[in-house]
Amino acid sequence: MKYVMIGGDAAGMSCAMQIYREDPDAHIVAFEKGEIFSYGQCGLPYLIGGLIDHHRKLIARSAETFRNKYGIDARCLHEVTSIDTEQKTVSGIHTKTKQPFSETYDRLLIATGASPITLVLDGHPLEGVHVLKTIPHALSILDNLKKDVTHITIIGGGYIGLEMAENLKTLGKEVHIIQRGATLGPGFDPDMARYLKEEADDKGIHVVLGETVQYLEGRTHVTAVQTDKQTIETNMVIIAIGVTPQTSFLDKTGIKRLQNGAIAVNKYMQTNVKDIYAAGDCAATYHRIKKELDYIPLGTTANKQGRIAGLHMTGTNRAFQGVTG
Structure with missing residues (x-):
């Protein structure tokens, strides 16, 4: 089984690591359009304030660690720009060399996060x-x-x-x-x-x-x-007036989204398209009080959603219980 993650931060790599724990021999590919994998965005104000003395202390695992220790094919500077849901292929460009790439998948997680408004x-x-x-x-x-x-x-x-x-x-x-x-x-x-x-x-x-x-x-x-x-x-x-989901590249995929662009998912983080999941700041989340999908982008939620997606992708039906605010 080949798993592809679009996004190498909280949700994407929580999912990748959950898949690794469930199936150490799985073929996992993770695309990250930036240069850094898996870091704590929530700590950034405290880096600026001096409580954290170097940005490297915010990085949980490097791309090299994912590759060498866990066998996850973690690729920096790879921006996915389109998904072919029928051929089950993602395509994009290397952000520095502008070299195009494409990759097939059996199951796919979209974890592209959000952009500041x-x-x-x-x-x-x-x-x-x-x-x-x-x-x-x-x-x-x-x-x-x-x-x-x-x-x-x-x-x-x-x-x-x-x-x-x-x-x-x-x-x-x-x-x-x-x-x-x-x-x-x-x-x-x-x-x-x-x-x-x-x-x-x-x-x-x-x-x-x-x-x-x-x-x-x-x-x-x-x-x-x-x-x-x-x-x-x-x-x-x-x-600092909020963020918007990075999902515009999904316009021609048929993947359902909320009005603000957040990807609609069920309690297992599945989208309406077979074998495609979404988690983190690009995805909606179930609100237990409102009893509907809402958009509340938080790092803690992203990590939980990523793990839930990874479990379901490997055959364990553990549901995400939602948020209360």
């Missing part, structure tokens, strides 16, 4: 504006921080925005966090969210609620953020 604003791109989703993103922010950066504005008050605000404050920076809604932490009820605001205030973080970013100022480098109510001078901007 960026602001669509008038004007040209400016230096000093960042997102945070990958190790290269974090290294870019760290490199920017070596310059004369004293005032940082974070757009978005969710998990990443809050963690970045805390870590940047520990570095002695002046930090503003702008949230369009009335409270920080959109996933929290108002009675809980107020504690986030109180903690941010205690740490000296400037919290701006109920304002919408209109545009960014600057000639080549960002110098200010203009909201619908005020101008905030800044040396750096971090956009």
